[in-house]
Amino acid sequence: MKNNDLGPLIREAFSAPEPEMKQSFLKNLKPREVSTPEVVLQQFAYIRIPVWLFAGFIMLIVVTASLFRFENVENFMTVCMPFAAAISVLETRRSARFGMSELEMATRFSLRTVVLARMTALGILAAVELLVCAPAIAASFGRSLLITGSRILIPYLLTMVSGLAVERSPLGRRTGYLSLVIAAAVSVLVFLVDNLDSRTLLLYLNMLKHWGVALVFVLLSLTVFEQWKTIHHVEALA
């Protein structure tokens, strides 16, 4: 008998036994540690395609338009940012809207952790948008990065603050899409400031020059506060 023929015969004669108590063994394994960055990365995978498309669309338009020096690109960006904020706000109510809260609450991480991770993922996405678009606009038109950054961030943060507060209210929970209405209102306001007359725009830009960073800081603090309130109440409101 050749050596090659021996292998299958040996395997047949000494086949591995069926595992005994496999389920009990698996149940007694200690659950693996999961870090916070891992939970955030996990939520990145579940951000919906339209959210990615919207962010990608804004970045593509702004970068391309900046390269070709289209004057209205900054106005376009400021008008779009409230909708990017509204999408983030709507994500905080997504579990409740689709009846997933109870299931998510009973997993290893609390619903608070899931929503926090989701908001962090969307916050990172918004930060990337800002970091790509603001320098592109500022460099193309020779404007101050701080003023351009403030112009983009203020409508975004304004929508975040009011959207988060409104979505927690009974009316917001009943209607479900109120933050989109707020985004539209902020968008119209920004559009009017940009286009109504040159004096209003100059006044606004002058205000941003002196107080833009401070205003962003105040709105950012308010956004963090509203996010904390939303996360704190997310399980009670589910």
Added chain:
Amino acid sequence: MKLSVDRITKQYKNKIAVDRISFSLTEGVTGLLGANGAGKTTLMRMMAGILDPTGGEIFADGIPVQSENYRALLGYLPQDFGYYPEFTAREFVRYIAALKGLDKKHAKEKTEELLELVGLSDVAGKKIRTFSGGMKQRVGIAQALVNDPKILILDEPTAGLDPKERVRFRNLIAEVGNDTIVLFSTHIVSDVEHIAGNLLMMKEGQLIYQGAWDEQRGDLEQFYMEEFE
């Protein structure tokens, strides 16, 4: 493992939904019977850690219900559950697996195994929104088992299942109950009679019976009808 429920109470304004209930469970299947509004769902939600009790405590081998370690042991199927509209059955179970801390490889394997077990492997890639009620319920059962739970809480799991699916479900739960604490609520006495070695019966927020059914008390269905009608 021992799951202890100690004088658990839930009060909503002037209504007591669950009134100082105490019991303990070990591995095996326990049926929770009671009419609508008896407090079954409230009790189960507190045992799943998603509703804070007004009073009392719940522990699994000393691990409190509010802790991450408790949730790591838990599988839960709520009475009504939704799903993100873009999810297929496979994506849904994998999503819950990810939230339960399973690594990708294990989640993938376990998802396929469970979808096979509940008879959905051939439609695993289809959107849940196209499923019938019974199929959705089977996806729910699969997600509850994805982390090999030591405690499995199922709220009305047989609702929406046709008779064939119900028998299949009973067999599955009986098998899981060999090394898991399984608590499932139902209105259907025959579900309990077939697989539950232990019984909890609730009425108006209180336990009116607990333990194995005592045959000397007669027919369980008869007892149930007398108590709840």
